[in-house]
Amino acid sequence: MLDLLDHALRAAPEKPAVLGATRTGRSRVRATRGELAGLADAYASSLYARGLRPGDTVGVAVRPGPRALAVLLALWRLGLRGAVLDPGAGPDVLRARLASARPSLVLADAAAQAVAGWARPLAARARLALPALDEFGTVATVGRRLPGCAPALGRAAVRVPTRDHADGDAVIVFTSGTTSRPRAVVHTRSGLAAGMETVAALIGARPGEPVVGGTFFVLVPSLAQGAPVALPARSPKVLARQLRRLCPQDTYLTPPQLRDALRAGARFTGRVWTGSAPASADLLGRIRDAGAAEAWGVYALTELFPAAAVESRDKAAFEGAGDLVGPPLPGVEVRTEGGELLLTGPAARHRYLGEAPDRWVRTGDRAHLDVTGRIVLEGRCKDMVLRRAENIYPGLYEPALQVPGVELAVLVGVPAGDGDERLVAVVQPRAGHAEAQLRSALAGPLRRMGSARPDALVFAEVPLSGRSRKPDRTATALLAAERLAAKEAAR
Missing domain, CATH: 3.30.300.30 (ANL, C-terminal domain)
Structure with a gap:
């Protein structure tokens, strides 16, 4: 999927790739498809010139957007492993995560570095915190460099050799864990590609018609299929204006984003997808009442994305006890053990960092299958x-x-x-x-x-x-x- 995206970006370089929104909700082009491909080329050349080679780990503390996507494409091309660093996790947890992943280099934008430096008191109010910048090891700035930032990643006139990187590690995503033992999910190149292919088949974006969403699992398949992607505005009022002006074919927002948008009077078009947190039948029904042709709840984990999906009508018609999340998506296998739901499939994580590979993912959810084979959640085991x-x-x-x-x-x-x-x-x-x-x-x-x-x-x-x-x-x-x-x- 990422190889397909790289080719698709170069096939139509003048077309918009990533859109933002003004305060009035009008779209502005954050990057064309050609600019996105050019950024990925520049990052790949610079990383290669720094001596990074297949299997090395690169920490990524870059806000979602064109630069973050270009970094992902560059890491993919070089066979590097990206470790996602989240400023919302807290400095102690991030120190442990850095010690666990041991990145050779950390790529950070100016905003992340500000949180780790001069803006730390302000960021604390927003519950954002990073260790001091000198605790990151070697850091390079991606994007605009402000005073006090690490040296820029820069551009290097170095030709990156074309290689087959087989099925090595692609990404490390930290989910939970104490400061002494952070939990890290490792996805291989084949697993990451399989997850994105499942999303592409599920959504089926149409070329030229905008999609609203901010995650890699929305950006990559949609752009590969020729659809521009609009990053959702942070302000619910601006988001409502953005949706009204764009009339997107597909929209992916978390349940809290949807509730905020509804309170701001948002109207929806096409299909709306939500996940990352529980989505009730009532919420999905309200989305359809607000204009969506379909409203889908997606059951996914960091370890396997996506696993199941259910449309609002089916969820509303379910009369049994528990939370219907739908039939397993193609390739996903299901079993229960002591009431706990276990999943596996081509998109499942390879292992947890520092642990042996394990085919089955323990979800931590209690669940059963109904008579038609659909997954019905019964709650978290620990709750x-x-x-x-x-x-x-x-x-x-x-x-x-x-x-x-x-x-x-x-x-x-x-x-x-x-x-x-x-x-x-x-x-x-x-x-x-x-x-x-x-x-x-x-x-x-x-x-x-x-x-x-x-x-x-x-x-x-x-x-x-x-x-x-x-x-x-x-x-x-x-x-x-x-x-x-x-x-x-x-x-």
């Missing part, structure tokens, strides 16, 4: 709540709480003494929906939960965390405990 000697898996019941007017609903355990827990439903109302109205709407679903019925119902904004802004269950449990304690003290 189990123990109440009165009964194991309760929140994901099995949370979809039933997504009644109209509910933005988010999470079930958490709050310590009740003697090792037992109270089960609490924390519900975030949508704007304009009163708590009394929602209590009435939730009465039926709560009754039908039987022995898993919550001990208490708390209305509050659900805390989010991480790059994909998933519900933070630890913070939600703490919030629930505080609210319940305050309520009991007021009696």
Whole structure:
């Protein structure tokens, strides 16, 4: 897929590749297809001139966009392994990740270096933090260089030899883990290509028609198929204007981005895809009500992207317990072990860094297959709540709480003494929906939960965390405990 993209960019160099948005939502060309190919050539030549060779590791701390994509193409061409460095992980975790990946060189844009330097106090307010720049080892600046930045990667008039890099490592993506043992997913060249080919077959972008999305798994297949890609605006209001002006054939946004866009009055066209965090049938239905022809939830992991997909109509029609995420996509194999979902396939990660290869990915999700072979999630194994000697898996019941007017609903355990827990439903109302109205709407679903019925119902904004802004269950449990304690003290 990346080889195909490289060829496709050069076949139509004058056409737009990556688009941005002005404050009014109008599109501006961030890079043409020829400019993107030229950037990749320049980066590849410079990296080769620095002595980097197949198998070497390069850290990447570059914001999503044309430069980040050009870096990926350059690393691919040279057979280098990219290690993704996320400034939102915190300095201690990043130090451990750098020690684990041991990059020969770190490529960073001026923004990442500012977070690690003079802008550290400002970045801390946005929950961004990096170790000091001198802790990165050898650093080169990609893009515009500002005072205080490392030397520029530069351009080198060096011819890069054409080689067959076989099936070596392509990328390291860190997912979770403590500072002492960071968890790192290693994808090989064939695995990365297989994942992108699955996305290309799933979406099937049409040449010349814009796609909205910011991840590599959207950028690469769409550009390879001849479609320009618009990076979604950060501001929900600007994003709403951007969608109205572009009328994209396909849009990929995370559930939090979709909820923010809906609150800003966004209208959708074509197909809308979402993943990275749970997407309820209610949310997908609201997307279709806002104009989308289809609204799809994609089940994916860092270890295997994508694994399954479900359209809003099928999700809404599902009446069983749990969260329907759809049939496994072509090539994906499924089994369960002790209730936990295991996946494998051509796009599965090769191994975790420092560990032996393992064909099967343990998802950490409890799940079962329905009679038609579709995957139904029952919740995270680690999120189990123990109440009165009964194991309760929140994901099995949370979809039933997504009644109209509910933005988010999470079930958490709050310590009740003697090792037992109270089960609490924390519900975030949508704007304009009163708590009394929602209590009435939730009465039926709560009754039908039987022995898993919550001990208490708390209305509050659900805390989010991480790059994909998933519900933070630890913070939600703490919030629930505080609210319940305050309520009991007021009696």
